Amino acid sequence: MNRPLTHRPTPDLAALIQPDRVHRSVYTDPDIFELELERLFGRAWLFVGHESQVAKPGDFYATRLGRQPVLMVRGRDGNVRVLHNRCTHRGAMVCAAETGNAKHFQCGYHGWTFGTDGALIGVPRQEGYDERFEKERGSLGLRPVARQAIYRGFVFASLAADGPALEEWLGDITTSFDDMVDRAPGGEIEVAGGIFKHTYDGNWKLYIENVNDLMHPAFVHASSIDTAAKQRMDAPTDGAGEIAVRQMTQNGVLTKIWDNVGVWAYDGGHSYMGDYHDDERLLAASDDPVFVEYRDALEAAQGAKRTREILSVARFNTIVYPNLTFMSSFRQLRVILPVAPDKTEVHIYSFRLKGAPEAMFQDTVRFANAINSPASQILTDDLEIYRRIRDGLQSEGTEWLHLGRGEGHDVDDERGGRHGDHGTSEIHIRNQFKAWLDYMRPATNASAEAAE
């Protein structure tokens, strides 16, 4: 963890974050990017995957934490583990597939073989080693991540040995995970329908700053809002066009509605925004026939009172800092993976509510296609803006990005968070940079030694 990063002195990070502005180098400087991976991604809890992706013993899912390849695998003992996907011999990834079911993982280089619990169970031609290897062997299993924890099926890992426990770290934002899972009549959700993967040319932070930015839809999405407004709704559709056009239309709600929707920010950089949907085909509390069938199923499981409580939660995007964002009532989850200061990869999961009507999941798929496909008429305009920011920030004409909308007018809420006095406040971005500075502090000598 404590590798030398650069021959250049570490930038004065605190000077780059002001109450109402952030320095452009935070988005462009390769040294700062490396520090983010070491300190921010090296210290935070990071989303790995969902337990449903590894339902059976031997099931695995290969992904990354920051840039580090890991395997989420359910062992023969039924436990889910997060292991570094790296052979302890010569460093090759032991698993090149993204998903599957394995009896064991055999490295393709020299055949070292690891159990689904990570233990080293086979070394071909071990007579090539002397007796010292037998003593060492027990420590040559696939390395587990420093810490792992699961909240309601969502698997997280931390690359740091020390730090707050997951639930403490999530704080009040656990309620957004609850919102996602509680909506399932069967009490569980599962990843289903496939995972979108796309890149964009821009810094990773731009994505999580944008999702709760309630001023952007009217401008970034003006084109899709306009095209939806002109769409004849009697055109033939099997649902795909209807869901997409309705969502594109919803993005065109008036600024005064966005101001009422609002964003709530919590310690650690986390935040969520309220929901702005009133379209009966999109909103899970409406009288659309599919939702009526769903609500009946939820009532049968939870009773009418609890069902009303569950469906009264109105949240659209939740951000779990640094790189997870999800839509608890629309069953989409996005993981933002930094690749380079100006290159980012995004993985998008869809979830099925167990016990809900099949037609409801089909609407989830339509919604995913509409907003999260790399060919989405909505998403692609966001991605183009990130690219323009990448290019614009090459300008030295202005050193700062402005974050002052609503600054100085944050209001405490009753659950320990803060809320902008206007819904379109940039409170969530300021809140992210407060957490950013906290993560980016250098390790103290004591904690650096503990990490080694």
Next chain:
Amino acid sequence: MTTEVKAKPRDSSVRLSPEAMTTVTALVLEEARLLDEARYEDWLALYADDAYYWAPHRPEQTDPLNEISIFYDDRMLMEARVRRLTDGTGHAVSPPIATVRVVSGTTLESTADGGKEAVVRSKFVMLEHRLSEQRVYGATARHCLRRSGGGWRIAWKRVDLVNAEGVLDTISVPF
């Protein structure tokens, strides 16, 4: 609608006449030309009212309803997409994208309704240029063509990108 179209029994014993095969091959090329020339409204007119345009997210995918797709556009969504591409106000589609599609190897895969419908398969490579960047896409396309009046219309099109399962860049135009 969709499942019904896909479930229609295919009969490979019914062949198209050489003239019909020539017409169908020309239609596939005409579609590529209209897209290259950004004549999106003319492109849309090649499609039947109940058509869909599909680019699955994985090659083995048979279900567009319960699995995500890169494109799964019915008529309504195709109309919206064409409008957005035509009015040119979308950030991702302005300045316009220049493309050249090279279509090759169009062969008959199957027929249905005694030759009133035909599925033809072709390979294509698309070069795309926008601002300072050029991208390359390669795919196998399947067109289901339906006899309509004196000619043919596209009942559905499926595009299997070689990198459908990969990490994709922004896709702004249909293939």
